[in-house]
Amino acid sequence: MLRKVDKHSGVPAYLQITNMIKSEILLGNLQKGSQLSSIRELQQIFDVNINTVLKALEKLKSEGYIEAEQGVGYFVKKDFDVDKKVIEIIKTCVAKLKDNSIDYYTAILIFEEVWKNE
Structure with a gap:
């Protein structure tokens, strides 16, 4: 479930975002080919700066969870469904x-x- 980051948790906001999106993928709620919300929508959902969202998305991309299509958006790269x-x-x-x-x-x-x- 995507929600606002906890700005008082001590965990950097971009890591909270990364973990929330990663959880949705691991639990099968976001499957291969699913498009993530736009960067602006994610910014509103998480209530953070757009650069924070971009940093989280880049981390997910480098870990192999998502891929970007220029001008289109971010997509789940493969299924990681947990048993x-x-x-x-x-x-x-x-x-x-x-x-x-x-x-x-x-x-x-x-x-x-x-x-x-x-």
Whole structure:
């Protein structure tokens, strides 16, 4: 879901935009060939400077998620659909974390440590 960036999060706005668009692609909400909204529309959605949007789009382009057609716009380059079973596992995990009153940032720390050690 695309939404305004959180200007108080400490995460650079262009990275927040990159991650939001990347999430939409990974979850299959934006599929191969899908055209992204225009740069001006993205600027309004994210409530940021146009250069911030361009920086995010360039990062997505360099990572292989999107491609640009001059004068036309930006398009999803290929499908990165995540297995639906994986999404369900994550949802179950998040529900258990919340049931145990573990906040988002603590969950991320735990995830990072487990990831490094597996």
